[in-house]
Amino acid sequence: MILIADSGATKTDWCFGTTLHHSQIVQTEGINPFHQAADKINEILCNGLLPQLPCPSSNVQAVFFYGAGCTPDKIEKLAFLLGQTFPHATIEVHSDLVGAARALCQHRPGIACILGTGANSCLYDGEKIIQNTPPLGYILGDEGSGAYLGKRFLGDCIKQQLPTGLLEGLLKEYQLTLPDILERVYRQPLANRFLASLTPYIYKHKSQPEVHYFLTTCFTDFFQRNVVSYEGYRQLPISFTGSVAWFFHQEIEEAAQKLHLHTGVFIQSPILELRHFHLPEKTL
Numbered sequence: 128m129i130l131i132a133d134s135g136a137t138k139t140d141w142c143f144g145t146t147l148h149h150s151q152i153v154q155t156e157g158i159n160p161f162h163q164a165a166d167k168i169n170e171i172l173c174n175g176l177l178p179q180l181p182c183p184s185s186n187v188q189a190v191f192f193y194g195a196g197c198t199p200d201k202i203e204k205l206a207f208l209l210g211q212t213f214p215h216a217t218i219e220v221h222s223d224l225v226g227a228a229r230a231l232c233q234h235r236p237g238i239a240c241i242l243g244t245g246a247n248s249c250l251y252d253g254e255k256i257i258q259n260t261p262p263l264g265y266i267l268g269d270e271g272s273g274a275y276l277g278k279r280f281l282g283d284c285i286k287q288q289l290p291t292g293l294l295e296g297l298l299k300e301y302q303l304t305l306p307d308i309l310e311r312v313y314r315q316p317l318a319n320r321f322l323a324s325l326t327p328y329i330y331k332h333k334s335q336p337e338v339h340y341f342l343t344t345c346f347t348d349f350f351q352r353n354v355v356s357y358e359g360y361r362q363l364p365i366s367f368t369g370s371v372a373w374f375f376h377q378e379i380e381e382a383a384q385k386l387h388l389h390t391g392v393f394i395q396s397p398i399l400e401l402r403h404f405h406l407p408e409k410t411l
Contacts, residue, residue, distance in 0.1 A: 193226025
C-alpha cells in the first residue's frame with residue numbers, strides 16, 4: 128500500500144491505496160515539523176492516522192509526505208518519525224510547494240502557485256523546482272494571499288478608498304471596532320490568520336465594481352511581483368491551488384489576461400491530483 132499526505136497548518140489529507148481505483152482519503156490534524164515537537168507528531172500519527180488505515184502499518188510500502196514547514200533542516204526529523212511508524216516503507220518528505228507543483232503540473236513544465244492564507248510560487252521543469260521567488264510573508268510580500276487581501280481591504284476601507292458601507296458591514300459582521308482591528312493586527316499572535324479570515328466577506332461583495340477592481344489589482348500585484356521573473360512565463364501555463372485561488376479564480380484569470388499570461392488549471396486541494404501522480408491506474 129502507498130500512503131500520500133498533503134499537510135497544511137490545520138489539517139492533513141492522507142490518501143492510501145494500491146491503485147487509483149482502490150484508494151481512499153482520510154484526514155487528521157495538521158502536521159508541521161517546523162512548529163510541532165516529535166511527541167505531538169507521533170501522537171497524530173499513532174492516534175489520528177493509524178486507526179483509520181485498513182491494514183497494519185507494516186503493510187505500507189511507501190510514504191510521500193508534502194507539507195508546510197518541511198524546510199530542508201526539518202525534513203530529516205519528519206522522515207525519521209514516519210519511518211518509525213511505517214518501518215517497511217520508503218519515505219519521501221517534500222515541501223508543500225513541491226506537492227503543489229506535482230499536483231498542478233504532473234510531469235509537464237509549468238508555473239505552480241499556492242494562494243491560501245499565504246502565497247508561494249515556483250518554476251517547475253516537469254521533474255523538479257528550478258526557481259522560486261521568495262514569498263516573504265504577509266508583511267513584506269505574499270501578494271494575492273488571503274492575508275494580503277485582508278490587509279489591503281482593511282486599509283482601503285479605513286482610508287476611504289472603498290465605499291464606506293463596506294467598512295460598516297465588515298465591523299458589524301465580525302463584531303469588531305477599529306481599536307479591535309489594531310489589537311488583532313499589532314498585538315495578538317497570528318495576525319495573518321485574522322486578516323485571511325476576512326476573505327469570505329470580500330468574496331461576498333466581489334461583484335461590487337470597486338471590490339472587483341480591488342481584487343484584480345491585488346492579483347496583478349501577485350503576477351508582477353512573483354511570476355514575471357520566471358523564464359518562459361508568457362508561454363508556460365500558470366496553475367493554482369489553495370482556497371483563495373479556488374474562490375477567486377475568475378478575478379485571477381482576468382488579471383492574467385490583462386498581462387497576456389496563460390492560466391492553466393485551478394484545484395482546491397492537491398491531494399486528488401497527487402493521487403494521480405503517485406498511484407498506478409491499475410495493478411501491474
